[in-house]
Amino acid sequence: MLSNVAARARNIIKFKRVRLYSAVSFPDIDVDYYCNEQNSEEIKQNIARRKGIGDLQKVLEMYNIYKQTSVTDSKYDIMKRRFYKELSSLPNKTHPSVRDYEEEPRLVHELNDKRDYGSHTPLEFSEITRRLNLMRTDKLGQTCGHKSYYFLGELAELEEALIKYSVSALLNKGFELVSVPDILPSSILESCGMTVNRDRTQIYSLDPLHHGPDLYLSGTAEMSLAGLLMNTLHAKSLLPLKLTAVSRCYRAETSSVLEERGIYRVHQFTKVEMFAVTTPDQSEEMLEYLRETEEELFTPLGIHMRVLDMPPHELGAPAYSILFLCRKYDIEAWMPGRRNFGEISSCSNCTDYQSRRLHIKYTHNNATKYVHTLNGTACAVPRMLIALLETHQDPKGKISIPKALQPFMNRKKFMSKNSSVPDLKLSKIKK
Structure with a gap:
């Protein structure tokens, strides 16, 4: 008998082969709702909550x-x-539970005590990595531009350990990689809620003269996973479907905010993403499941x-038009060197x-309906590394490796100074 994961994987393949829809140019948006003047006041209030989007x-x-x-x-x-x-520029409906939130998010709960x-005054991530020669963000010459970085030695190992730790845990929970x-x-x-070809966009576009028209670098694996399921029909009995992916994420955004200095906000980074497909009556429970999964991953x-239930204005940013979120949880980690909380994770119900x-549907009793994603x-990776190194730093200069990550770092218990890669010095080249 096939496992649930294998059955779900075959479900994707089967329906993409047998029940593939023809490509449709226009999204099947609920025109009857948005263009019914009886709903105008409700829609206007939602637009106002979402900072005037649409x-x-x-x-x-x-x-x-x-x-x-x-x-x-x-x-x-x-x-x-x-x-x-x-x-398409109008926002999705906001979850009733968060409609009355004001500017501040609601605290769900806190996890782990502050150390x-x-x-000893905790050092900031950039100072720790400088002293231990674990990262390079300047003196990069023409290799890469602003907001770029190299991880060296055991910091690069720690990046890989985080990826393996996360993927291993998700596979054990029935996610398909x-x-x-x-x-x-x-x-x-x-279709995933991003805007392209506008003055302020997160998306990098490839040069159409050299690479062909209409090609862009993905900002998150969520978009690729959603695209994988485009024009598919799924059996209700095989939902929910849980997928995960490791990818590089490319963001053209920049920030001059002091709290987002260093590698907190960068142009490219590695991320492990979870993506779920459910029936409408399963999606609220799935959102709680994703939040609990994140907590289970991060607590060890x-x-x-601190876990935050986000207010409506945080569900859509006018500069980037992430308009689809019905409800969103953020998890922020305390970063002792920065003496501030920083977002390390979020989970969202896009209904x-x-x-x-993308025309992703499910079938039940000879009827077809749209799934929720x-x-x-x-x-x-970068923000998790900031939180880990600043939290587990030792006054003598070592970094303790959490027990949960040690099996993925050859059982090492500490990170120390990297001596295999020499400090980089710039030299002038005479013409």
Whole structure:
């Protein structure tokens, strides 16, 4: 008998082969809801909660024009495309539990106690790695640009240990591991809630003159995993489907905020992502499951954390148009050297926002409905490394390795100074 994981994997393959939908140009958004003037006040309030994302009045105006345009009119396809583009900018419904939250998130609970360092003042990550020669972020010449880095020696080992630790735990919990592409077309990115080709975007685009049109670097494996399931039909009996992937994430964003200095916000990093597909009545329970999974992964690492239920305005950022979130939990770790909390993980319920745009459905009793999709961060490497090194630093200069990670680091208990790679010195080259 097939295991549940194998059966679910075969479910993806079976339905992609047998029940593949033809490609559809337009997302199947709930037009009846968004364009019904009786719902206007509710939608406007949701837009206000989400910091003004979307223009309902413009959507309604374009809907009336599109609706009155004849199918035989040469402008019909143009009007339809414009209407759906504007409609896609409206945010998803906000979960009822968080509608009344104000600016601040709600604290769910805290995990692990803060460590007492006594008379020792904890050092910041950048100073620790400088003293131990474990990272390089400057003097990189033309190798890479701003917000880039090299991990050296045992810090590079620790990165790999975190990945292996996270993947191993997820496989034991029934997740299916998928290796994903990092280059995607705009249709996948926009269907997942990202915007491209605008003044302020997180997405790197490839040069169309050299690499072909409409190619972009993925910001997270969530997009590739969602794209894998595009135009598929799934049996209800085989849901929920739980996938995980390790990928490089590319972000064009920059920040001059002091709290986001160093490798806290960088242009590329490695992340282990969780992605789930459920029926609508399973998605709230799955969101709690993803949050609990993150807590189970992070708690043995010994870092102090707080779990936050995020308010509506944090569910969509106007600069980047992450519009789809119905509900979102963040986990923040205490970073002693920075003397501040920093986000290390989040998990989100996107309901049917992505599935309507990517046409991912399930079948039950001869009826088809849209699935719900959810995602969660199992490990975002740079920020986790900051939290680990700052938490487990020793006044004598060593870094204790949490017991949970030691099996993935050849049973090492401590990290020490790296002497295999010499300090880099710049020298002038005479022409």
